[in-house]
Amino acid sequence: MNLGPCKDCRERYVGCHGQGPDGTWRCEAWGRWQEEQAGNRDRSAGERFEKQIQRDYICASKERFRKMKQRGQPKRR
Template sequence: MNPGPCKGCRERFVGCHGRTAEGAWRCPVWGRWQEELDRQRTASAAERISRQVQRDYICESKARFRKMKEQGKPMRR
């Protein structure tokens, strides 16, 4: 994982990773890095959800076919 933009930063101080009263980041470099991380997390979460939906469909489909086979029902064509 990337250690972040602040490793070795000479302008770093206690509280520089916080926000101002208006909601803006005190350190703009840190703020841009945090926004990029949030975008990556959102994209990653969406991808995980998509893969989970696919896996669930495959598992349910296999269970449905297994049940039909056990009951001796012919498969649709």
């Protein structure tokens, strides 16, 4: 578990993790860390999506094979 850049930070104060009226982070280190974490989440979501596609393909392929076997059709060559 990554605790972020603010563990034991001496400059930390109430509200330092918020954004100003212009949308910039009050704490620059926190803002950089948030952007990095967002990138990691996006990347891991893409990886999960790819793995789900692979699992779906394998399940569909097994189901097709099972149905062909029930009908007594030979394997394609």
